Amino acid sequence: METPYFLINKQELDLNVTKLKNALSKFWSNSIIGYSYKTNSLPWIIEYFKNQNCFAEVVSDDEYSLAKQICCDKSKIIYNGPIKTKETFIEALQNGCIVNIDSKREIEWLKSLDKNQSFSIGLRVNFDLEDVCYGQTACGSEGGRFGFCLENGEFEKALKTTKSYGFEISGIHLHTSSKTRSVEIYKAIAQVAVKIKKLYNLNLKFVDIGGGFFGGLDNKPQFNDYLQAVSEIMKQAFDADETTLIVEPGMSLIGSPISYVTSVTDVKDTVRNRFVITDGSRINIDPLMRKSSYFYRCDFASESNSVLKKQVICGFTCMENDRFFVAENCNELKVGDKIIFNKVGAYTMCLSPLFIKYFPPVYLDDNGKKVLLRKRWTVTEYIAGSDIGEN
Numbered sequence: 564m565e566t567p568y569f570l571i572n573k574q575e576l577d578l579n580v581t582k583l584k585n586a587l588s589k590f591w592s593n594s595i596i597g598y599s600y601k602t603n604s605l606p607w608i609i610e611y612f613k614n615q616n617c618f619a620e621v622v623s624d625d626e627y628s629l630a631k632q633i634c635c636d637k638s639k640i641i642y643n644g645p646i647k648t649k650e651t652f653i654e655a656l657q658n659g660c661i662v663n664i665d666s667k668r669e670i671e672w673l674k675s676l677d678k679n680q681s682f683s684i685g686l687r688v689n690f691d692l693e694d695v696c697y698g699q700t701a702c703g704s705e706g707g708r709f710g711f712c713l714e715n716g717e718f719e720k721a722l723k724t725t726k727s728y729g730f731e732i733s734g735i736h737l738h739t740s741s742k743t744r745s746v747e748i749y750k751a752i753a754q755v756a757v758k759i760k761k762l763y764n765l766n767l768k769f770v771d772i773g774g775g776f777f778g779g780l781d782n783k784p785q786f787n788d789y790l791q792a793v794s795e796i797m798k799q800a801f802d803a804d805e806t807t808l809i810v811e812p813g814m815s816l817i818g819s820p821i822s823y824v825t826s827v828t829d830v831k832d833t834v835r836n837r838f839v840i841t842d843g844s845r846i847n848i849d850p851l852m853r854k855s856s857y858f859y860r861c862d863f864a865s866e867s868n869s870v871l872k873k874q875v876i877c878g879f880t881c882m883e884n885d886r887f888f889v890a891e892n893c894n895e896l897k898v899g900d901k902i903i904f905n906k907v908g909a910y911t912m913c914l915s916p917l918f919i920k921y922f923p924p925v926y927l928d929d930n931g932k933k934v935l936l937r938k939r940w941t942v943t944e945y946i947a948g949s950d951i952g953e954n
């Protein structure tokens with residue numbers, strides 16, 4: 564197979580899903596998994612999660628349309644985020660989707676709905692997680708911007724406005740992104756859910772704790788650890804028979820089963836370094852250029868005996884910062900050797916720019932059998948829909 568390419572390990576993906584389902588049935592029988600489309604919405608992947616009975620968790624009108632095309636059941640969609648359109652917001656509610664309101668304009672949109680019908684409306688809660696989990700949240704002292712602030716009364720106002728328009732909320736949405744993905748984060752989330760239920764005496768059909776979990780890493784918290792902690796706290800105020808627990812995993816399911824396979828195309832020495840050039844690029848597995856290390860393995864085409872003090876492993880783009888890592892005291896890499904980056908399934912394929920080269924192909928490894936899931940993008944896909952003028 565020509566490199567570079569992404570490779571999805573089906574058995575590892577199956578295992579991640581099984582572990583999550585087992586943890587949910589053990590700790591909160593009444594639950595829904597909403598697979599986070601934005602984490603990786605390769606068509607085969609979203610179809611896979613649909614077949615696993617997962618809902619589609621979408622955060623834009625485009626993702627919503629994609630979910631409608633993939634899901635036979637148009638109500639199995641959780642519609643989140645600030646960039647919904649009014650048209651899709653209304654349609655999703657009428658189709659029976661779970662729609663979590665993120666902004667004041669969405670509350671206004673409720674006015675177009677029939678008050679005699681019931682809808683699955685959730686309110687996204689903005690709460691000061693940094694205060695309880697110091698140093699752990701994504702935005703630190705600047706705080707997150709999604710949802711309605713619990714501490715300053717905005718959430719209560721949103722509740723009241725919704726009510727004044729004739730609607731009761733069915734649930735609350737508490738997704739928050741953290742740097743640590745620790746169990747403490749989810750304990751804090753569960754505590755906020757308990758607090759809100761008691762404070763406003765709400766009858767909640769669902770509590771959505773969002774995504775952001777670790778998965779597929781033995782040395783990190785497991786689904787059992789998160790869900791045991793959440794269920795212990797939630798049980799103080801909720802009954803599992805009456806309130807559905809929603810989780811919205813992305814990274815924890817699709818991160819670990821995907822690898823990116825590259826080959827060494829050239830090796831060059833300068834006065835300052837030994838550069839190993841590959842046919843892969845950081846833009847495909849670290850599009851935000853933030854990772855400081857990778858899970859990787861080298862496949863040497865022939866026995867490599869000499870150990871080199873320093874080799875700088877680089878990508879194919881014309882950007883000097885397209886350097887994956889520095890291999891120190893490693894065997895000498897030569898043209899034709901492979902470097903395989905593991906656990907690169909989350910926020911990669913859907914976040915890469917179309918810079919210099921188009922998307923690489925994606926294969927499935929199903930018990931050793933390789934299947935092509937998406938052909939490499941070519942000029943045809945790149946110019947599709949473009950007006951190239953009259954030449």
Ligand SMILES: *Cc1c(COP(=O)(O)O)cnc(C)c1O
Pocket residue numbers: 599601602620622643644738773774775776811812813814815909
């Ligand atoms: C991004 C996101 C998720 C998924 O997060 P992961 O870290 O990939 O698990 C879930 N819910 C919402 C609302 C999100 O924005």
